[in-house]
Amino acid sequence: MVSEFCNKVAEILRPMTLKDLDEVLAIEQASFSSPWTRNMFVQELSISISRSLTLWMILPESSLLVGYMICWIVAGEVHLQKIAVKPESRRRHRATCLMKALFQSARDERCRSVVLEVRRSNIAAQKLYEKFGLVSKGIRRSYYSEEGEDALIMGTDLPRESALTGN
Template structure:
């Protein structure tokens, strides 16, 4: 995909992740994180009882394309977003927002009361995105990523209006 080209982006839909999606996912994963997940890690998630895996597809220049993915865990009433990424050339078009809208409603419908995630301290874009949903910093895990601290963020889904961005 060409970043300079005006990309037609339509019909964004969420689907369950399938092993067949992993080639496209790994391409995004490798360029999205300093310590990308291995293919094996994704495969393990596909058969993990507490894990839910989703992909985001959209019509890009007329072709249905995998544009993002997310891995969530739900344990009792606690949700965890373990991984979320959007295809690099399609960022800042609101795709992560649409995906998070879906994820948070999905979690709420599953009875989740609190959602947690870890984010690199330097990942200001992601932190800004999460804060816009009302996620707040809970604590810092020092050198969680080896070279960098993780900010553990939490969202109280039981709070009135928690599914409305502000």
């Protein structure tokens, strides 16, 4: 199905499958200093509280995976676990497309809030999240254990029409 959240007709969102993992892992390794393993993604796909989406660019004779998102739905809360876009596909509103889908899922599942952790140094991601109404709620000290970097806890209460539009 063509995504109603994306600006271009040539992009679709669909649930992540095991067949997607080679491409997902390539984006994961290019995006994170401590990437998840194939096994971690396989486990994620089997967890009932997990929702995993992929974003595809449709080309004349093929399709290209350009991003993905994983979130958990727990006790009326959406917890964003992962969001990543292929490096060469960034700055084209693809993360915004994925975030809009996250908020639509939250509304569909009647969630009351959205929460996530983000590296304190990841200003670009923080700006994206702020665009959707998320604000800093606290700090998790040394959350990213490999580097000892703190995470900002960001969140927002739902429903918020401004969060759904990203304005």
